[in-house]
Amino acid sequence: MSSSPSLPAQASKAQIKRWRMHLADERAEAAVYRALATKRQGEEREILLALAEAEKRHENHWLQLLGEYAGQPRRASLNNRVLGFLARHFGSVFVLALAQRSEARSPYATDADATPAMAADEAIHEEVVRGLATRGRNRLSGTFRAAVFGANDGLVSNLSLVMGMAGAGLAPHLVLLAGVAGLLAGALSMGAGEYVSVRSQRELLSASRPTQVTLSAAKALDINANELVLVYRARGMSQADAEHRAAERMGQFDCDCDPSLSYQPEPRPSTKKEPEADEHETIGTALGAALSSFCFFASGAIIPVLPYLFGLTGLSAIIVAATLVGLALLATGAVVGLLSGAPPLSRGMRQLLIGFGAAAATYLLGLLFGTTSA
Structure with a gap:
């Protein structure tokens, strides 16, 4: 007669039950992201697969706690089962919105058996999924x-x-x-x-979007009456930034600049902004x-x-x-x-x-x- 697996040290039956549920949910969430990845290409596919790998790390945490008592895989929560079905058969922005809500409701922040890193992961996952869902919302908004x-x-x-x-x-x-x-x-x-x-x-x-006239007109401007600076100031730049951009447009970095101008010709490090949704795409036709x-x-x-x-x-x-x-x-x-x-x-x-x-x-x-x- 075979004996049943022994409980992990200091673990109650309630803990074992909760751990097994967390394990099932992590597996289900990883499956959701993999299913969504099959319906995406390029960067979005890579992001979804990376999320699935992160859920795999969480799965390993619960497997280590459970040991041999992990037993046969149990069913995930109803919410994750429904989400998995939708991801396999639809894969739309609605599924991403539901996945965002699911990540937001993660219990790890209050679960003493989850690590702080896991709770932080879930918070970040919500933001990642929010970003992916926002792309879809922008496309149809x-x-x-x-x-x-x-x-x-x-x-x-x-x-x-x-x-x-x-x-x-x-x-x-x-x-x-x-x-x-x-x-x-x-x-x-x-x-x-x-x-x-x-x-x-x-x-x-x-009508509000800037044109590229500054590229063609810059070289013919009078350097001593540089109205190009006014263009950039009107667009919201500070005086120093406007002078620097005007110097770039007029090709002044590789020559001796007029000392009457107050800008510094040394190139500044570029600050890369996060890509914004195209306004026309967001508004629709x-x-x-x-x-x-x-x-x-x-x-x-x-x-x-x-x-x-x-x-x-x-x-x-x-x-x-x-x-x-x-x-x-x-x-x-x-x-x-x-x-x-x-x-x-x-x-x-x-x-x-x-x-x-x-x-x-x-x-x-x-x-x-x-x-x-x-």
Whole structure:
């Protein structure tokens, strides 16, 4: 009869259970990063594989503590299992946003059996994943912003319109007509407004971006009346930095400079800034934002009208419309929460309360005006 593995010295059964869970979660997190890496290329792939290696180090820590009591691999937490499934089958920015939240909830900072280095690793991992997720957010933020705002505006505004009309006691066919008219008017207005907004913002960015005229004009400038310094000062440089940059542009480093100029010709060490997201990429295209806004407003605005399209009337139509819109508001709020790394349930509830608050207000106004007119 074989004996069961002995517990590590001074370890309780509760500790063993917790260690085995940490071990399973580390293996699951490493698998998530490897799965995401298969869907990436270049630098992002290398970063994800490096994260997987870091999780491997944490896995080894728990294996050493457990010794032979590590036993058969146990199942990871539900959160990590779901994350692994999504990483294997989708690999989108949503998965990175969820992974960011998972790293933020690491228990190592308060677990006496985890080393301080492991807790620090998890904090850094959150920032690494945040950076990767931000790249994806930047790629879709312009169009996504228009889509989410459009859908929520359609849901809330048309539900409010339908509720107000129903509260006033109008006939079902008039409520349906008002809902369809609100859908078309709102979708066209949203699309046109989003196009103008994004187009104007892109034009402002283009007008504000510095040109390269200083490269071609520098050599013909009067060195004793160097207006090139003013260009760089207008762009926000200090006097010394502006003079130094002007000297570079005019090729003064390799010759005897005019002593009347106060800049120093010695090259300064370059300070490399972190790459910033392209403003145009972050904003999105005007046409893409307009089409997204139009389509998503329409898709949201059609939901409160559906009960009337299928012949429901009275209180039953209002209840069905409110239920459908409520589910849609929860879904859009949860999606925003996932992308922003915030709790999806709380974001969904926030959307629901705002939408239902607006609808309830218009329904009460409809009741008031309906009673008054009667």
